[in-house]
Amino acid sequence: MPKLWNDTIATHRSAVREAVLDATAEVVTERGLTGVTMAEVAQRAGVGRATLYKYFADVDSLLTAWHERQVADHLEQLSKTWERTHRIDDVLEVYAFICHEHPPSEPAGSLHRSEQVMRARQHLVDFIADRLGDVRDDVPPKELAAYCVNALHAASAVPSKAAVRRLVAVTLTGLRGQAAR
Structure with a gap:
């Protein structure tokens, strides 16, 4: 051909x-x-x-493909934010707003457990860890990045954009805080 x-x-x-x-x-x-x-x-x-x-083949495979595209689009949005500003604060805020705008629903739980989504989450953690720099010396960057991702996921349950911004501020304060003694 x-x-x-x-x-x-x-x-x-x-x-x-x-x-x-x-x-x-x-x-x-x-x-x-x-x-x-x-x-x-x-x-x-x-x-x-x-x-x-x-x-x-069926609705489940269709929804999985749609969800995978959504996740890829979100990761692209974060990459573009980094390329534009080179500020982890901006990346974390964009991630929090993505979570806020796409709160999980009960049937969505199975989509979030797919192998592709788990790989995307790991990619997100790696992406953030690689951009954190030397913010703390008491916690490894990948661990800090995982904390940030988990903390900011709570934005899906907050009532307003102002609350999302406060959540980001609290997360950034913890990210840059003093080491526990």
């Missing part, structure tokens, strides 16, 4: 996949995770159900 033909097929498949994931995002936003159906996603994406099933 000529290379041009392969590129065209790959481009088409990528476009269909993105359209399906965009449609999934719309349905999740409107109806929640339990409201997603293959028929609704296919209709919104402008593809037949048979085509949709060529890409995703």
Whole structure:
């Protein structure tokens, strides 16, 4: 098969996949995770159900792919923040607001336990640890980064943007605080 033909097929498949994931995002936003159906996603994406099933075996695999894309987008957002400012404070604030804007729901728990999400979390911890610098000498950077990620995840349960900012400030104070004696 000529290379041009392969590129065209790959481009088409990528476009269909993105359209399906965009449609999934719309349905999740409107109806929640339990409201997603293959028929609704296919209709919104402008593809037949048979085509949709060529890409995703069932609703669970569709939701997992959508969630994986969300996680990748969030990691990209953090990378761009770092590239723009080179300030860990800004990265941690962006992460806290991501958590605030995407609070977990009960059915979402299974999505957060996927192997890909666990790898993404480890990537996030490594990303933050690599950018912490020498803030403390009593706690290893990866441990500090894990503390930050866990603390800022609480932003998903706070009531306001002001509360998110306070949580970030408290986390940064702890991050830079004096070593316990």
